[in-house]
Amino acid sequence: MTRLFAKHQALISGFVSFAVLLLIWQLAVDLGYIKAFFVSSPSRAATEFWRQLQSGEVRDNMTVSLYEFAVGLSLAVAVGGLLGVLAGWSRTIEYILEPFIWFKYSSPTIAFYPIFIAWLGLGEPTIIAIAFIFALTPIYANTLSGIKNVDQDLVRAAKSFGARPHDLFLKVALPGSVPILIAGLRLAVGRALTGVIAAELFGATAGLGYSIAYYGQKLKTNEMMVSLVLVVILGVVFTQLLSLLEAATDSWRPNADR
Amino acid sequence: MSQIEIRDVSIEYKKPKSEETFVAIQGINLAIEKGSFVTIVGASGCGKSTLLLALAGLIRRARGSIRVEGRDVTGPGPDRAMVFQDASLLPWRSVHGNVRFGLELQRWSRDDLNERAARFVRMVGLGGFADYHPHQLSGGMRQRVNIARALAVDPQVLLMDEPFGALDAQTREVMGDELLRIWERDKKTAIFVTHSIDEAIFLGDRVVVMGRNPGHIRDVVEIDLPRPRAAAMLDSAAFIAYRRKLREYIAGDMQSLQMIKDVA
Ligand SMILES: Nc1ncnc2c1ncn2[C@@H]1O[C@H](COP(=O)(O)OP(=O)(O)OP(=O)(O)O)[C@@H](O)[C@H]1O
Numbered sequence: 001m002t003r004l005f006a007k008h009q010a011l012i013s014g015f016v017s018f019a020v021l022l023l024i025w026q027l028a029v030d031l032g033y034i035k036a037f038f039v040s041s042p043s044r045a046a047t048e049f050w051r052q053l054q055s056g057e058v059r060d061n062m063t064v065s066l067y068e069f070a071v072g073l074s075l076a077v078a079v080g081g082l083l084g085v086l087a088g089w090s091r092t093i094e095y096i097l098e099p100f101i102w103f104k105y106s107s108p109t110i111a112f113y114p115i116f117i118a119w120l121g122l123g124e125p126t127i128i129a130i131a132f133i134f135a136l137t138p139i140y141a142n143t144l145s146g147i148k149n150v151d152q153d154l155v156r157a158a159k160s161f162g163a164r165p166h167d168l169f170l171k172v173a174l175p176g177s178v179p180i181l182i183a184g185l186r187l188a189v190g191r192a193l194t195g196v197i198a199a200e201l202f203g204a205t206a207g208l209g210y211s212i213a214y215y216g217q218k219l220k221t222n223e224m225m226v227s228l229v230l231v232v233i234l235g236v237v238f239t240q241l242l243s244l245l246e247a248a249t250d251s252w253r254p255n256a257d258r
Numbered sequence: 259m260s261q262i263e264i265r266d267v268s269i270e271y272k273k274p275k276s277e278e279t280f281v282a283i284q285g286i287n288l289a290i291e292k293g294s295f296v297t298i299v300g301a302s303g304c305g306k307s308t309l310l311l312a313l314a315g316l317i318r319r320a321r322g323s324i325r326v327e328g329r330d331v332t333g334p335g336p337d338r339a340m341v342f343q344d345a346s347l348l349p350w351r352s353v354h355g356n357v358r359f360g361l362e363l364q365r366w367s368r369d370d371l372n373e374r375a376a377r378f379v380r381m382v383g384l385g386g387f388a389d390y391h392p393h394q395l396s397g398g399m400r401q402r403v404n405i406a407r408a409l410a411v412d413p414q415v416l417l418m419d420e421p422f423g424a425l426d427a428q429t430r431e432v433m434g435d436e437l438l439r440i441w442e443r444d445k446k447t448a449i450f451v452t453h454s455i456d457e458a459i460f461l462g463d464r465v466v467v468m469g470r471n472p473g474h475i476r477d478v479v480e481i482d483l484p485r486p487r488a489a490a491m492l493d494s495a496a497f498i499a500y501r502r503k504l505r506e507y508i509a510g511d512m513q514s515l516q517m518i519k520d521v522a
């Protein structure tokens with residue numbers, strides 16, 4: 001029992017603290033300290049969740065948001081990865097791209113939302129574009145730094161065995177960059193999700209963000225809470241999946257044997 | 259004609275933050291016979307690594323020619339393999355995977371790869387560690403992988419840049435013995451840089467003594483000790499005589515360094 005606890009300490013502790021929070025929330029509402037109108041309550045939200053699940057609302061909203069998320073993120077991975085590799089390969093390309101990156105780092109991307117609406121209209125394409133733009137920078141920046149910081153001793157050793165440029169890329173630079181690439185992906189996943197939800201809040205006809213905004217405007221807290229919790233769960237699930245991926249790929253790192 | 263012919267080789271590096279060049283080695287002439295074991299000693303900075311890198315085809319010459327089996331060296335080639343001072347192993351690959359690496363790069367056929375890599379892992383005594391990653395090995399074990407990786411591609415010439423530099427004296431001796439045992443089996447030409455005079459004498463048929471400012475060859479000492487070499491020879495009169503002679507050469511170079519300091 002104690003060994004079981006030691007092994008899953010983080011998981012168990014986290015679960016307990018979460019359960020306590022839910023309990024306090026429920027009690028605070030039930031005992032009349034806070035009005036359910038403002039914060040809903042776990043039991044009310046659960047009942048509403050069941051209703052939305054049966055009516056197909058949950059499925060529809062999830063499908064739309066996940067689709068936009070997946071397309072935006074995939075585009076960011078493809079474009080950011082390609083640009084990162086190119087910039088890592090050639091100084092000139094890096095310098096050409098640099099102003100855009102600084103621009104992106106220092107300005108709130110969401111401010112460009114109206115322009116996207118003007119170009120792409122209200123709805124899916126705009127939401128995908130926002131998710132894409134949100135997720136692009138970490139993918140680009142981490143790919144670039146992964147390729148640029150290849151261990152030059154390894155490159156020299158590979159060259160001494162006759163490595164050609166594509167060997168250097170596939171067998172040295174890429175595998176050596178896996179940890180930083182995954183770190184970039186982890187950031188990008190969070191930002192793509194943020195992008196989708198933020199864009200849906202403002203202009204959409206379906207999706208989790210739309211549902212939050214829709215019920216929020218009508219002050220229907222219970223209904224709103226369902227999608228809000230789903231967004232949080234999605235975020236947690238994605239991050240955990242990436243942690244698993246990370247653990248699976250970096251068994252060679254000195255600290256992986258803990 | 260010797261297997262390796264180095265003629266009047268000079269190598270220059272660009273000085274950092276300036277357009278000037280720095281002459282690292284100048285006017286190097288050396289002929290090396292097939293199957294011989296040549297060791298190189300000399301004070302730090304006299305261009306030993308530079309010479310080895312030039313032989314490996316990893317840096318350009320400013321002047322002179324290097325020929326291996328009559329062919330001009332213009333880049334790395336399968337006839338030469340290098341063992342670097344720091345092991346330069348891929349940290350994400352296992353011992354087996356690292357030995358495979360060189361074979362993959364030289365496009366050995368798929369069937370040979372695994373079998374051959376496994377054979378050389380066993381040859382350097384790491385049969386039980388094939389699945390270990392570099393960070394799980396000791397320094398000496400890492401250098402064995404490094405050597406196995408170079409031997410596996412079946413080069414004509416083995417270039418070794420202080421492969422035992424980071425090891426303690428005992429491990430060094432053991433590794434030196436093992437290297438000789440492997441070398442005596444198929445007598446590949448070996449060029450071995452070391453800071454240890456004893457190691458240079460113990461391993462070599464000839465010891466090349468380099469000096470600096472700029473890097474040049476001061477002398478080549480023939481080592482007339484019988485093979486196979488044994489640890490007992492370290493105390494023989496002949497060995498002691500070689501040691502004294504080489505010490506004097508290198509001390510002379512150190513003195514010239516001291517003079518530079520005094521002037522400055
Ligand atoms: N990439 C480089 N750029 C500029 N100068 C260099 C470079 N590599 C080596 N040098 C210079 O060339 C000289 C010879 O260096 P080298 O590494 O060949 O010496 P070495 O004899 O191997 O020394 P050590 O015994 O310390 O390894 C040194 O003065 C060094 O500063």
Ligand SMILES: [Mg+2]
Pocket residue numbers: 306307308419
């Ligand atoms: Mg050196």
